Amino acid sequence: MLFPTHLKPAEPNTATSLENERRKATFSPNEMETFVFGKKKLETREKLLKMMRAEPEIFGMENFYHLSRVEKLDHCFKQELRLVQLLREGTITKEDIMAFSGSFGPQGPYDLTRGMFIPTLEKQGTEEQKEVFLKPALDYRIIGCYAQTEMGHGSNIRSLETTATFIEETDEFEINSPTLTSTKWWIGSLGISSTHACVIAQLIVKGKNYGIFPFVVPIRSTVDHKPFPGVTVGDIGPKFGFNTMDNGFLSLDRVRIPRFNLLQRYITVSRNGAVTRPKNIDPRVTYGTMVEVRAHIASNMGEKLAKAVTVATRYTAVRRQFGEAGKPETPVLDYGIVQYRLIPLLAKAYAMLGMSVEFFEQYIKCTAAIASGDFSLLKEMHAVSCGLKRWSSETAVYGVDTCRHLCGGHGFSQFSGLNEFFTDIYPNIIWEGDNYVLAQQTTKYLVKAANGVSKGEEVEKNDTTNVMRQFANNGASNKGAYSWNNLSSKQVANNNSVLLDILAYRFVCMVNNMTERIHVKGESFEDLLVTSQQVCTAHSEYIVCLYFSRFINRLPSNSPLRPVLDLLFAVSALSFLTRNTGELYSLPESGQITSQLVTDLESEYLEKIKLLRPQAVPLVDAFGISDEQLNSSLGRYDGKVYEDYMQRALNEPLNRDGTGDEIRKRFFEKYIGPTLHGGKGGAGVSKL
Amino acid sequence: MLFPTHLKPAEPNTATSLENERRKATFSPNEMETFVFGKKKLETREKLLKMMRAEPEIFGMENFYHLSRVEKLDHCFKQELRLVQLLREGTITKEDIMAFSGSFGPQGPYDLTRGMFIPTLEKQGTEEQKEVFLKPALDYRIIGCYAQTEMGHGSNIRSLETTATFIEETDEFEINSPTLTSTKWWIGSLGISSTHACVIAQLIVKGKNYGIFPFVVPIRSTVDHKPFPGVTVGDIGPKFGFNTMDNGFLSLDRVRIPRFNLLQRYITVSRNGAVTRPKNIDPRVTYGTMVEVRAHIASNMGEKLAKAVTVATRYTAVRRQFGEAGKPETPVLDYGIVQYRLIPLLAKAYAMLGMSVEFFEQYIKCTAAIASGDFSLLKEMHAVSCGLKRWSSETAVYGVDTCRHLCGGHGFSQFSGLNEFFTDIYPNIIWEGDNYVLAQQTTKYLVKAANGVSKGEEVEKNDTTNVMRQFANNGASNKGAYSWNNLSSKQVANNNSVLLDILAYRFVCMVNNMTERIHVKGESFEDLLVTSQQVCTAHSEYIVCLYFSRFINRLPSNSPLRPVLDLLFAVSALSFLTRNTGELYSLPESGQITSQLVTDLESEYLEKIKLLRPQAVPLVDAFGISDEQLNSSLGRYDGKVYEDYMQRALNEPLNRDGTGDEIRKRFFEKYIGPTLHGGKGGAGVSKL
Incomplete structure (x- = not known):
């Protein structure tokens, strides 16, 4: 759809007005920005902006507001892959990715492997466990999540229903979701992405409950990404926001994992079921x-x-x-x-x-x-x-x-x-x-x-x-x-x-x-x-x-x-x-x-x-937030509010030449036409 | 996707808990409902619920939260057509439709023809104008909107930029949008639906500005729904909410309409450009x-x-x-x-x-x-x-x-x-x-x-x-x-x-x-x-x-x-x-x-x-709001919160058998697989 190009905004126009505002400054916005954020953060910002501007087909957000949930996820998965590639190439760092997510792009679906799975392994795993789980996680060879909240328990985590029972015969834990309400729920990066879940469950050894602890549970094959037997896993559906994240659910039907997979920094279970806690750890940490x-x-x-x-x-x-x-x-x-x-x-x-x-x-x-x-x-x-x-x-x-x-x-x-x-x-x-x-x-x-x-x-x-x-x-x-x-x-x-x-x-x-x-x-x-x-x-x-x-x-x-x-x-x-x-x-x-x-x-x-x-x-200039991050017609640095607003509206799928015409034609033929012409007096209408 | 059917919610379960709450009542919820809403409103409610339950393929809302904007509009246009048909059959009334929209279903795209176009014609049109515009509007043979707000003017309507200039030679008004900011904006039912717009514009006769008045402007053909020459019209794009409404924009490039189309209850312009206001009207009305x-x-x-x-x-x-x-x-x-x-x-x-x-x-x-x-x-x-x-x-x-x-x-x-x-x-x-x-x-x-x-x-x-x-x-x-x-x-x-x-x-x-x-x-x-x-x-x-x-x-x-x-x-x-x-x-x-x-x-x-x-x-029972209106897992009358919640999640497009499998397969092949296997240590992964 085209808009008459000769039309300009009314005067005094918004761009000039904003320029005039900037003349009132009694201080240097640049100096202020450096003071508030520090040099290091500003360097990261610049680096990420450069990265985004270099690959608009990956990082561009102009059309984001028009996307369906599946399209948004597609956009974010694409971005995630590119970030991992740039990480592997050494162009950006782990910290850059953390700074990117949520600040420059929307929260990506791998965000919880970075934000919760990896830190849990770092803090609660032994050196041996870090070798096995943390190393591949850091390299995105596995993707994990932190499965604590259940459908029925959020705040009161002591009452989580999921159990991890030690099976001495086979030297395994059996992880089980005994009820509907014990289904793990809201778990970020779980719905579609994760190959592994760090499952928080009640540790039961020889009939005794020791309270909740974290267990690493493989849930999907890294080869074909199909869920393993006993694992029911999916996305929990649309939310008020945060829809680029695949918050998921997980029900485990007596799924067995090696004893090794209990994260052992704060507790260990021996081959014969002896439970010990290291003495030098203060629970207050x-x-x-x-x-x-x-x-x-x-x-x-x-x-x-x-x-x-x-x-x-x-x-x-x-x-x-x-x-x-x-x-x-x-x-x-x-x-x-x-x-x-x-x-x-x-x-x-x-x-x-x-x-x-x-x-x-x-x-x-x-x-x-x-x-x-x-x-x-x-x-x-x-x-x-x-x-x-x-x-x-x-x-x-x-x-x-x-x-x-x-x-x-x-x-x-x-x-x-x-x-x-x-x-x-x-x-x-x-x-x-x-x-x-x-x-x-x-x-x-x-x-x-x-x-x-x-x-x-x-x-x-x-x-x-x-x-x-x-x-x-x-x-x-x-x-x-x-x-x-x-x-x-x-x-x-x-x-x-x-x-x-x-x-x-x-x-x-x-x-x-x-x-x-x-x-x-x-x-x-x-x-x-x-x-x-x-x-x-x-x-x-x-x-x-x-x-x-x-x-x-x-x-x-x-x-x-x-x-x-x-x-x-x-x-x-x-x-x-x-x-x-x-x-x-x-x-x-x-x-x-x-x-x-x-x-x-x-x-x-x-x-x-x-x-x-x-x-x-x-x-607000001193906050130094780029137009890419704002992604807003109203907040543009150059003040060209209405020009940008109109451009975005023209790009609405319903207005687009071709595909938009098709949609509107379909609506007219199926619904609007029969509304207009279905009545008794249909014949007399067209002259209006 | 199937969920293990043997799993029940933890006890005491939510349905029983809600039943127990109901035993505490010290009054009759039914009596309260009748007192608060009155018998007539309750009868309408019942009638509309019956209508909805009779045609779930039209009025059912279970899947609504999963739909994209275009799909939601499709749903609502379908509903609107059915309502018009039921109106024409005499099954429901104009008032029933008003009661339905927004309370039982989401706000439909014809809502502003009912809520603003028609009332404006009723209040500001002469008897002759009512015959020509109101009658077909009431029968949905034309669909209209109320085009007041402009991109640059909301609260201060006296400064609207759109003009309506009397052209004595041809006995017409020329309606014009002189700037980008004068584009009519936010107008409900305009983006896709309307054939007519009631445009609020500065009335200019012989060089004198008389202030703002309403003009009926045909904008799209009732035959093929194509915009008329000089009319640029479209949907303003996605919004925070209200996305089943086609809020639209409209720019008019010197569009001519007959002098008759100025709504003349409060002002008239004669054939030779004499402007008069009827004396018996108090502006305070x-x-x-x-x-x-x-x-x-x-x-x-x-x-x-x-x-x-x-x-x-x-x-x-x-x-x-x-x-x-x-x-x-x-x-x-x-x-x-x-x-x-x-x-x-x-x-x-x-x-x-x-x-x-x-x-x-x-x-x-x-x-x-x-x-x-x-x-x-x-x-x-x-x-x-x-x-x-x-x-x-x-x-x-x-x-x-x-x-x-x-x-x-x-x-x-x-x-x-x-x-x-x-x-x-x-x-x-x-x-x-x-x-x-x-x-x-x-x-x-x-x-x-x-x-x-x-x-x-x-x-x-x-x-x-x-x-x-x-x-x-x-x-x-x-x-x-x-x-x-x-x-x-x-x-x-x-x-x-x-x-x-x-x-x-x-x-x-x-x-x-x-x-x-x-x-x-x-x-x-x-x-x-x-x-x-x-x-x-x-x-x-x-x-x-x-x-x-x-x-x-x-x-x-x-x-x-x-x-x-x-x-x-x-x-x-x-x-x-x-x-x-x-x-x-x-x-x-x-x-x-x-x-x-x-x-x-x-x-x-x-x-x-x-x-x-x-x-x-x-x-809250006494509010008498049906489950259909609540469309909520958490608020169900029977208290079966978690069963319903899981059922809805299973129905998430990403989880569906067939189509959901396809989407996830695509994500895996394009993005997740290359993430997992693109690194240096890919070979060692699958044993985890």
Whole structure:
């Protein structure tokens, strides 16, 4: 289908408008990009972009939104094969592939062999097992998955129904799915790809259940890829998103595997069925893995939110609607209510990216301490990681949703780039610990720590307990004891360290209050489940700002990047404080967070948002997300929104010359024609 | 693909669990259903279900989630044709088709000819025009659409770029799309179906622009359905949801139509170009149409939320996770944090359905008054309708989202029935007035009314101004002047009329505060945009509860349905009050909404939620939504969740015998095989 080529967009056109926005920058977007992501990451980005641009027939995504699920899978399998070839040629590395998947292309079907199968072998296999399983997996000579979740059990993995029974006669384990609900379900890379599954099952030796452990089970022949006898395996069907992944199901009917295939790092079963656990392993190390996974999620969510904010910022900066008579219409980003919804997300994307860097450093520090036998940092690190995974996934998923809404009707088109992307990241609020369950874990730690501090017990020192102690020591009746006392609301809003103090004070008061209700008034944790969610949020918001401020402090004090970063910090902090002012109103009076201060902070917040407005486009440019990654008409770097949008629409299968004509002809002959001409008055129609 | 048939779900099984839930009912779900929906609606439901069950090859939806977009359209065109045939046979009515579309099947591609083209002809056409256009449209001898939105203009329709210039020489209008951005966009039923478009364009006569008016433009031949010369028309491509609708684009290159085709109810152009407007038409009547559309959205949103709540309630009642050792695991609906997220949505679904009935009655009352020349109810009705459209779409869309999250991982599967459904209803927060824009309209009315009341001006009497007056007259310093004064928090929570008073008081104080900031302190509306959103919400929440209480009061006071409805009311009201307690904390001290009362109300709220828990399953049964409408493994009436889920997965195209084998073979030969065997160590693989 052709569109009249003489037609141009109305003036002032979107490309020019975007150029004008870029002139407002008070800092260098390139410098900012380097500061936020680091040189190494930017080099990887460039390398991957070059790779994609060199082979558009493999990596091109322009037509992706038009594909059916099977076509999408075809696209992704093709991509996966090419990545493996480039890996084998030495053109790219394992790490490049990890960076590619999900960030440049959609999540590929081999993603779980990389993301879960291989790491499990690395962490839980013996050297001998690594030789047999890990080596071919690293070279993609086998493809594996991590089969833990069952149809009937997700969160409560201790109650998984799949069994692995030791058969002494043949020196084997018999893996069995005893019920319908024991069917392994949701397993990524299993539906079509995997030759092997790392199956989590109840280990039963001589009638005794030892709990759940991982077993490597060959499920499909590497020769013809047919399932082995006793194995029923398939794809679980279409999902809200993530449809380029072959999430699968697996039922095992008394399938035998060699005893060797139990991953033996944490447990061994001898030839005659003696079960032993190595003595030098502290079970707490598994927490370290969870922390790492959550740190990755937090950082990943930062990039995803940045992507959506890029689209929404560029588009609202060029989309015009209403305005003064006789003048060009006003860009919608100039409207207060648009700024109020968008700018805080821009700030939070920076906060998320910045705090993730610190979060990883904390994790590395903690891991190093653990390696030397010091577990003192682990508990807080674990609590922080639950909270940050929850905060970042919730903020990103619903932030993307807000960005879509901000783009108006066009946000609803797949060509906005915000929709498949939204559905793909959605599961982050559920997997690796459902967000509501995670909050309870964090709050349990906080209440325990607060109780310890209040009783003057020896409680380990960390970022969380430090402020608990600080506010316990500050005399509550001591007027002017807090940093915000005797400051005007403007002074408060302009002082990031004071804002951080208020965030700390709020969370400490909230957790102290909860601790008192439990440990003094005798209420149960179960009755305080809502409070528990609120306390977790307040703690996470403090930690986000704490880590983000440390990240900013890496810059020299005279860095030209600081003013805008400080503003981003202030908007994040004020957004947290004004989110539900009931939390501020209910703080102890002695803290002097007066209702006037609360109202004034709300106004200061709006002021700061306005101050950030002119930097919005340069700030999203600094995320450095390429058009290929955005795959969005609305978010194009050059601002040619409507030209691109029309081009994509013309390419809709229903519109294509030839094949589209055929489809429409068929619809007309079968359905529309008989509708028009089937009635009594059909004859008189054609003259209209 | 076959699944081992001997495998059953783990015990206690989901079907038995659901049966047990039903035994807890303290009321008759059938009676409740009749009260909420009315006999007539239930009869229509039954008739449509019978129709669907009689022709599963036409109306069956089991395989819908597996279809590509073209296949889905095929399904819906087939359905549309059958509906038209049944209409022509006299088996079903026009109203039945309206009730069917979107509620029983997905939104069909003829939906906008029914929903917008026909009503526009009815309202804006003359009798002669109705004869020529409306009559064939009603009989589907022509199919039309309503082409208003353009690529570059949605909200600000006054700036639409399309022109309709009167050509006196030939007695025609020339309809023209002068730019790329003037392309009509998003137009439902246009992409593939329509033969005619009602095009909204700037009327230009003798060089003068008269503003926008509707023109009937033939766009495709009814004989062969080919576009006419000068017409470029197509489908706008894939969307987040709503993909069974052929939203289209349309560019008109100086297309001529007879002068007759301008819809002439509100304007006429004579043969020699004299423009006249009939004198007996008050332009305010168009507000009536908007109110009606929004009332329909509110009621529709109630049904949608009810559907999602049905799925989530049934599934959380049977899904078990964790629990005491030695006992069956606990249904997740027994966990406080699940109840806290789900039960208020159940209550709000009832509130939405109940208030919609009253809303329609108000609308009818208002229309009748208008017909007799009394416009006094119109302004408040319009403000209320903006607020209720906003509240109900926001609550339903994000309520459905919460229901999905409540179903855990399985909520993410298309087979949950919550996903395509979510994406289909999503645009309700955008169309018919973006929710953020609507809030401003409501609040503008409220501030004006409050200013009038405060100055003692004559302000029309209605539900909104009545409480404004009530709280203006109540002496603020008069202790015990309010109904909640001198009551314990338990008494407050148990008294629905007192809860309603607090909701009224909160909104009145908030709007008075805003009015003072504008009319006394001189702040601008633009600076109070956030406050404006909050005020609108507080007003809508009051109106929802007011209308819902009136709806409940239709029942005799001894009706066995009352206790549970009163509980649903209380949970709705308390959810509104505790949503952001900052609003309560900042009320004037004289009102005596003490911080103790606020905290206590939060506890009472949780208590009420617990009280509703046992009635949850009977309450969703009372929505009477059939399995066909739910199209959900998780929400099945019989509770056979996992059996159905597995059956649907086996039917995934990738798993099917024959065609699925072919696809997988192709993937293996082209991609997976070369991955496994392309490396250096390929030879050693097969023994694993």
